[in-house]
Amino acid sequence: MINYQKAKLSDIKNMQELVLPEIESGIILNRSNDEVATNIRSYTLCFKDGELIGFCALHIHTEYLAEIRSLIVKEGFRGQKTGENLVKTCLVEAQNLGLQKVLCLTYRQPFFERLGFVEIPKESLPEHKIWADCIKCKHFPVCNEVSLIKTL
Template sequence: MKIELIKARLSDIENMQRLVSPEVESGVILIRSSDEIATNIRSYILAKEDDGEIVGFCALHIHASSLAEIRSLIVKENKRDKGIGESLVLKALDEAKALGLQKVLSLTYKQSFFEKLGFVEIPKESIPEHKIWADCIKCKHFPVCNEVSLIKTL
């Protein structure tokens, strides 16, 4: 099957929630309400198969005029290790460049995945404070978090 990378639509939210649900329950991905996804729907990029099934997605969330974040990266378990996650991140990075952003942040448990794409580890203390209080505080692991913070300069 061919994978197409497209922008998410509001009608995709239910299937996106179903795909990400196991990772949210395990605490690997931060929970996002359907309303929050709807509000930020323009940030989401989907990986869809020919039959329309969503097999992955991520969001490019803008924090400031120079900084965005790759977040909610998910690939369906039986579709992993096929380059879909990498394609999603590269598409998001292209979008970030086109918008004139200078840096893209990632908080992840998959450090080596992002390092292969040119991200480098940074101290968590350098993450913008509004990120911590807007997102991290909602996490089941807060304040003891094992995620690694990485950044890529564009």
């Protein structure tokens, strides 16, 4: 049985273990345990039979704009709509919060386009996003990620 739930502080160790290969490959930014703890309310986790198989975060930037970030699905569970359901869960949360738009930076453009996101110029991203997150990336300033947005 698969279930989706908000993260707890006790989940951080398993979250960090799951995301480590994607951090090492440069796909996902490294976030310290303290940073994850500070933002724990933004994470939605996916479990199958008690095993953590994926998660993502809905990070709020402004009163109208949030970001889907840190989307990860464990090898062996990809291609089964787990990531899609995680994103959809976050989009429902965004709507319930009254947000108007959700953005993402991704190497998986077709995945997000299937969910209704459309490409936007990176120059339109909030400046604080670049200086808070992008500057920590090993690919900065030469980034191949695509920025997309969905209007709710």
